Amino acid sequence: MANPLSLPKYSxxxxxxxxxxxxxxxxxxxxxAERGVEIVPVWNxxxxxxxxxxxxxxxxxxxxxxxxQALGWHKPYFVDADHINLKTVERFLAPCxxxxxxxxxxxxxxxxxxAVERFVAAHPELIGNGHIPGVPRSFQTSLDFVVQTASxxxxxxEEAGRIYRYIADxxxxxxxxxxxxxDETDSPQTPIExxxxxxxxxxxxxxxxxxxxxxxxxxxxGVDYEGDLAKFSQEISDDIEVxxxxxxxxxxxxxxxxxxxxxxDKFSIYRPIREAMRKFDTGVHLKTAGTTWLEELIGLAxxxxxxxxLAKEIYAEAYAHRQELCAPYAAVIDIxxxxxxAPQEVNAWSSAQFVSALRHDPNSPxxxxxxxxxxxVGFKIAAKMGDCYLRLLSEMEDTVAxxxxxxxxxxxxxxxxxED
Ligand SMILES: [Zn+2]
Numbered sequence: 081m082a083n084p085l086s087l088p089k090y091s092x093x094x095x096x097x098x099x100x101x102x103x104x105x106x107x108x109x110x111x112x113a114e115r116g117v118e119i120v121p122v123w124n125x126x127x128x129x130x131x132x133x134x135x136x137x138x139x140x141x142x143x144x145x146x147x148x149q150a151l152g153w154h155k156p157y158f159v160d161a162d163h164i165n166l167k168t169v170e171r172f173l174a175p176c177x178x179x180x181x182x183x184x185x186x187x188x189x190x191x192x193x194x195a196v197e198r199f200v201a202a203h204p205e206l207i208g209n210g211h212i213p214g215v216p217r218s219f220q221t222s223l224d225f226v227v228q229t230a231s232x233x234x235x236x237x238e239e240a241g242r243i244y245r246y247i248a249d250x251x252x253x254x255x256x257x258x259x260x261x262x263d264e265t266d267s268p269q270t271p272i273e274x275x276x277x278x279x280x281x282x283x284x285x286x287x288x289x290x291x292x293x294x295x296x297x298x299x300x301x302g303v304d305y306e307g308d309l310a311k312f313s314q315e316i317s318d319d320i321e322v323x324x325x326x327x328x329x330x331x332x333x334x335x336x337x338x339x340x341x342x343x344x345d346k347f348s349i350y351r352p353i354r355e356a357m358r359k360f361d362t363g364v365h366l367k368t369a370g371t372t373w374l375e376e377l378i379g380l381a382x383x384x385x386x387x388x389x390l391a392k393e394i395y396a397e398a399y400a401h402r403q404e405l406c407a408p409y410a411a412v413i414d415i416x417x418x419x420x421x422a423p424q425e426v427n428a429w430s431s432a433q434f435v436s437a438l439r440h441d442p443n444s445p446x447x448x449x450x451x452x453x454x455x456x457v458g459f460k461i462a463a464k465m466g467d468c469y470l471r472l473l474s475e476m477e478d479t480v481a482x483x484x485x486x487x488x489x490x491x492x493x494x495x496x497x498x499e500d
Contacts, residue, residue: 123159317355
């Protein structure tokens with residue numbers, strides 16, 4: 081195919097719930113470019129977020145295009161239909177050029193026996209004990225394990241193939257970046273499972289450029305990683321090695337890379353990811369999302385006056401509705417209810433107190449991860465406020481935008497892509 085659209089080595093997924101921060105987000109990429117590193121922005125927003133906010137994917141496209149034009153960005157950028165499936169993809173088709181094909185729900189759905197047999201027969205290189213020339217021993221496993229893994233994942237990969245072909249038939253192959261995501265599931269995929277999944281994806285002829293597995297440890301919304309860092313470091317390094325090997329062996333696109341669905345703000349895993357990227361001279365796609373919405377709140381609180389009052393109102397509402405707000409995200413938040421101050425208490429806070437409780441500075445004693453997670457999932461409250469919220473965002477744009485840019489650049493881009 082002619083000049084297929086290609087995702088550059090370093091890319092960052094920026095979520096923008098209310099489509100007001102595209103410029104502020106793009107500025108973070110411009111700061112990186114000024115330091116000589118190309119990091120391309122990908123505006124991602126899932127169907128669930130559009131449904132909660134009441135927005136359309138075309139709005140995300142419009143905001144991205146406007147920001148790119150206003151700031152004169154001449155490098156690539158993308159709009160990601162995040163976590164779509166056959167039921168939800170339709171309205172994303174025209175405005176998006178990046179599709180995160182989510183098949184996590186089909187993991188474990190038993191594959192057809194004949195499909196498993198076919199897969200096993202086609203992949204003798206996966207089975208054995210290091211006898212096949214050119215196949216590292218660590219990339220081989222037992223016949224039983226290949227059968228078991230194929231049975232667990234083939235139905236999901238076949239569905240990914242159907243979704244990919246549906247999009248390709250409508251948009252044209254090569255005119256969008258396909259990603260396959262399996263992160264929203266209970267158990268992590270090991271590197272050898274990832275290899276088997278990639279072999280299956282290749283057989284389905286999906287030219288994926290990014291793959292999003294589920295990693296070991298907890299990726300709670302808006303707060304840092306919880307888990308065994310040494311284990312994660314080994315896993316990420318193995319995953320990246322597997323991807324490089326699979327891209328060549330199974331003739332997947334040579335720029336195939338890992339997509340880390342971070343849930344935002346996984347600061348402590350940035351160093352291991354950076355080290356693994358350097359070791360294998362490869363890139364990564366880092367998806368962040370709700371961190372921008374929290375920076376909006378921080379900016380409003382910092383601006384004081386009506387902004388602070390609105391931030392307090394949003395907290396009070398989120399506190400009152402905490403059960404229903406948290407339920408859909410139960411697997412990805414860990415809130416300690418005893419750490420949530422009563423709204424009366426928060427109402428007495430100064431601007432600085434509100435900001436320091438919410439801002440993700442792990443070294444600050446005032447930082448409160450329970451408040452942060454609650455507000456992370458509380459964007460529905462702001463969505464319900466509609467114009468009242470959006471009007472203040474515009475009025476206080478300077479303070480808000482400064483927080484959005486600084487957060488993305490200082491806390492995400494710098495440690496992951498720029499620091500030595
Ligand atoms: Zn995800």
